[in-house]
Amino acid sequence: SIYLDYNASAPIDSRVLATMIDIYKNHIGNADSRTHDHGDQARVIVENARKDVAGLLGISSSEVFFTSGATESNNIAIQGLEEYALKSGKNHIITTSIEHKAILETAKSMVRRGFEIDIIDPEPTGRVSVEKIVEKVRDNTLLVSVMHVNNETGIIQPIEELGLELGKRDILFHIDATQSCGKLVQELRNAKYNMLSFSAHKLRGPQGVGVLVLRRTGYKLPPVKAIMYGGQQEHGIRPGTIPVALVGGCGKACEIAADEYKNNSIKTKAVKTALLAILKESGLTYSFNGDQKHCLDSTVNLCLQGVSSEALMLSTKEYCSISNGSACTSKSYEPSYVLKAMKISVEQIEDSIRISWGPDTNLDEFKKQFSKLLEMAKVLVN
């Protein structure tokens, strides 16, 4: 069966896995042990990984903080501002209604702690308007958090323009770059921001490790405090023993992405071209959710009119792993909040699937299985 759910989690690169196995076997130790060589070696691995992350993002390694993943990074980026908000009187956050729950739920939780939040809807294109965000800025605005690429639609948000606008004002800008890190490399290197989050597993690293970037202004870091108590690891931002092999794997994934992202984009584009051609020939009635001019090469959110996504996923799951990008349990089906925010009708949402792939997706295999999926869609159409 072909795996086409890379936005949920991408398969680990074999070179990353080899690096991690080597670390697990040969580099035991705690990176904070100062009394022996094993600790020193572990520390070298962590610091090299930090350089690899910094290299990919075009920043300094002293701005890279390892966490357990984007969820934790997003939580620190928002919750970690509470003390500063109390001191400065700045307690207003602006974010969007298409963010991942790790941002949305964290931001909403801050209301209980006296924060005010504005949640901006996207345009029907799936993009958020820079003007609408800037319009909401007030004297007490502390933070704007906007994702770079939406996980459900693949739509790329105008983070470069936003960074420029917010940079003119005294406001922190956080980017959830979980779906773009390692893919839109140049765009992230150009962007102006104060904080950035991602998870290694979306760029073919291991699950369970991620990064929070804190950009320095002069020598000063953004005023973020740890949200857990413990040791002084990661400058106290993220206490707890550093998982050396995971961090080493994250570094390796970033190193590979920095070397290969241009070539990867050619490969993922080829899959998209094939997808569009097969779709055109199918005779099915379809539309895309989100403006495809601003879509990642490796994602589509596709509405096959009259074909229930639930039925399609069930009937094709033996040969295709896709998703409908929404929380769906056997008990309840909730139409995607992202597509709803784009003002897409519930009927259209119910017929929508998300397909996402990567540079290692085999083109011939993709063509074969996607054609089969569309054959099944024709059977199910009503």
Ligand code: PLP
């Ligand atoms: N942010 C975005 C945009 C995501 O797509 C995801 C994962 O789906 C996350 C955050 C959370 O990542 P993790 O589950 O690895 O913490």
